[in-house]
Structures are given as structure tokens and as C-alpha cells.
Amino acid sequence: MQSLMGTNFLHLLGNDDIIERLFKPALKGEKIGAICMTEPNAGSDLHGITTNARKVDGGYRINGQKMWVTAAPMADFFTVFAKAGPEMKLTIFLVEKDFDGLHVGRAIDKMGVWALPTSEVAFNDCFVPDSHRLSKEYGDGGDHLRTVLAEIRIITGAMGLGVARAALDEAVKYAAERKQFGKPINRFQAIQLKLAEMATDLEAATHIVHYAAWLKMTGRPPLQQAAMAKLFATEAAASICDKAARVLASYGFAMEYPVQRYLRDVRFTLIGGGTSEILKLTIAKGLN
Numbered sequence: 001m002q003s004l005m006g007t008n009f010l011h012l013l014g015n016d017d018i019i020e021r022l023f024k025p026a027l028k029g030e031k032i033g034a035i036c037m038t039e040p041n042a043g044s045d046l047h048g049i050t051t052n053a054r055k056v057d058g059g060y061r062i063n064g065q066k067m068w069v070t071a072a073p074m075a076d077f078f079t080v081f082a083k084a085g086p087e088m089k090l091t092i093f094l095v096e097k098d099f100d101g102l103h104v105g106r107a108i109d110k111m112g113v114w115a116l117p118t119s120e121v122a123f124n125d126c127f128v129p130d131s132h133r134l135s136k137e138y139g140d141g142g143d144h145l146r147t148v149l150a151e152i153r154i155i156t157g158a159m160g161l162g163v164a165r166a167a168l169d170e171a172v173k174y175a176a177e178r179k180q181f182g183k184p185i186n187r188f189q190a191i192q193l194k195l196a197e198m199a200t201d202l203e204a205a206t207h208i209v210h211y212a213a214w215l216k217m218t219g220r221p222p223l224q225q226a227a228m229a230k231l232f233a234t235e236a237a238a239s240i241c242d243k244a245a246r247v248l249a250s251y252g253f254a255m256e257y258p259v260q261r262y263l264r265d266v267r268f269t270l271i272g273g274g275t276s277e278i279l280k281l282t283i284a285k286g287l288n
């Protein structure tokens with residue numbers, strides 16, 4: 001999945017060399033892309049970024065600091081949001097891993113999603129040729145940001161479905177095996193109700209994510225539905241993982257059982273691509 005991150009900009013580029021060398025291999029999983037939006041002082045408020053791109057002969061010099069860049073240490077290319085042009089508008093650039101002035105910093109020690117490192121990335125007068133500017137200099141970066149965020153939100157909602165499905169499967173299996181008071185705990189209504197709620201939430205979350213993905217695939221604007229899908233699916237996933245941990249009780253707390261991992265990993269889906277609060281603001285705005 002990570003190799004796809006950063007290819008969201010494929011349609012913005014008229015550069016066949018980059019498409020053949022980087023984006024097409026990334027779509028096959030042979031190259032890795034990373035997205036650099038977040039900064040130490042700009043997370044939810046991406047219009048508040050300070051990374052900037054100064055026009056020079058033949059390209060741009062990028063300066064700034066990015067934070068929380070997933071897969072940065074192994075990425076072949078980075079899509080970078082910076083302010084550029086006379087009015088310093090959001091503009092998108094593609095930076096290749098061997099460009100001078102790109103520095104991948106320390107990996108953040110995080111509570112979950114251990115399979116993918118997440119790092120700081122710095123741009124120190126990093127030269128990027130004109131051919132690597134992915135959006136117009138005069139202000140369509142904000143529109144592309146909205147489109148990309150909708151895609152990321154659908155993907156993150158789908159990640160929530162995956163971890164929730166694993167947690168439900170584990171809880172169902174455990175409840176059939178674990179005996180207390182002389183019978184398997186899945187014979188107790190308190191456990192049955194929990195499993196039923198988890199399964200129903202997962203079913204509803206699956207439909208809302210599939211609907212947003214279908215809108216996207218059929219070319220309809222999915223902004224509102226993507227925000228709703230991520231909000232509903234990731235909150236449902238967090239609740240399902242919490243209930244799974246309750247079904248397993250002490251074994252939900254043990255590192256040798258997988259539920260503790262689901263509990264930790266699901267937290268990411270509540271944040272990446274926009275927090276639940278920000279999604280609600282987007283949804284509310286779309287109602288006007």
C-alpha cells in the first residue's frame with residue numbers, strides 16, 4: 001500500500017520520464033513513495049505550512065522541515081507540499097531520494113504501525129527542476145490537496161476495516177475456546193452482545209468505505225463521503241478493537257496475543273489523513 005502513497009499525483013504530471021521511472025514501478029510495488037505534508041507546527045492546518053520553494057534558473061530551491069513522513073527512510077521519491085509563487089500558494093513538487101539538500105532524519109519511536117518507519121525530513125536549499133513541479137505555481141495546490149486528502153481518507157478508512165476484521169476474528173475465536181463457569185464464554189449473552197455489536201459496526205463501516213471508493217472510481221467527487229467514511233470506519237474500528245480486548249480480558253493485554261497490537265495500530269487510523277474533529281468540520285462545511 002505504501003508504494004502507492006505519493007502516486008496520487010500521477011495525473012498532474014506530463015513528464016513521461018517520471019511516470020515510467022517512478023510512478024509505474026510504484027504502482028507495481030517496485031518503488032516506494034512518501035508524502036510530505038505535515039510539519040512540526042502544521043498538522044491539521046496544512047495551509048499553515050512554512051516550507052517554501054524559491055524560483056531559480058531551471059527550477060526551485062526548497063527549504064523547510066517536514067514531520068511524520070511515513071516510509072521516508074526507504075522512499076524512492078517524495079511528494080512535497082510547499083509555498084511558492086508570488087503569492088506563496090500551496091504548490092506540489094516531486095523530490096527524488098538522491099536530490100542534494102534532502103535529508104531524512106530520525107525515525108520517530110511510535111506506539112504502533114511498527115512495520116513502517118515514520119521520520120522527519122528536511123529540505124536544505126534542495127534543488128528541484130521545473131519538470132518536477134506537479135501543480136501550478138499560482139494556486140491549484142489547494143484543490144489537489146483536497147483531492148489527495150479524499151483518497152488518503154478512503155485508504156485510511158480501509159485500513160480501519162482491516163484491523164477491525166482481525167480484532168473481530170480473534171475475539172470470535174477466543175470466545176469459542178475460552179471456558180469459564182464450565183462453558184465457553186461465547187455462551188454468555190454479555191459476550192454475544194459484544195460480538196454482535198462488533199460485527200454490525202464492521203458491516204456498516206465496510207459499506208460506507210466501499211461507497212466512497214466506488215464514488216471515487218466512477219469519477220464522482222468523494223470529498224464529503226470520504227470524510228464520512230474515514231470518520232465512521234475508524235471510530236468503529238477503534239471501538240471494535242477495544243471490545244475485542246475486553247473479550248480477551250487479560251490475554252488482550254498480553255504481548256503474545258495479537259489484540260494488543262490491533263489496539264495500538266488502530267490509533268493511527270484516527271489521526272493520519274485528518275483527525276475525527278477535522279473530518280467533522282469538513283462534513284459540516286459540506287452541508288452548507
Ligand SMILES: Cc1cc2nc3c(=O)[nH]c(=O)nc-3n(C[C@H](O)[C@H](O)[C@H](O)COP(=O)(O)OP(=O)(O)OC[C@H]3O[C@@H](n4cnc5c(N)ncnc54)[C@H](O)[C@@H]3O)c2cc1C
Pocket residue numbers: 034035036037038042043044045067068069070071110113118268271272273274275276277278281
Ligand atoms: C503514524 C503516523 C503516520 C503519519 N504519516 C504521515 C505522512 O506520511 N505524511 C504526512 O504529511 N503526515 C503524516 N502524518 C501526520 C498526520 O497527518 C497528522 O498527525 C494529522 O494530520 C494531525 O496533525 P497533528 O498531529 O499535528 O495534530 P494537530 O493539528 O496539532 O491537532 C491536535 C488536536 O487538535 C485538534 N484540532 C486541530 N485543529 C482543530 C480545529 N480547527 N477544530 C477542532 N479541533 C482541532 C485535532 O483534532 C487534534 O485533536 C502521520 C501521523 C502518524 C501518527
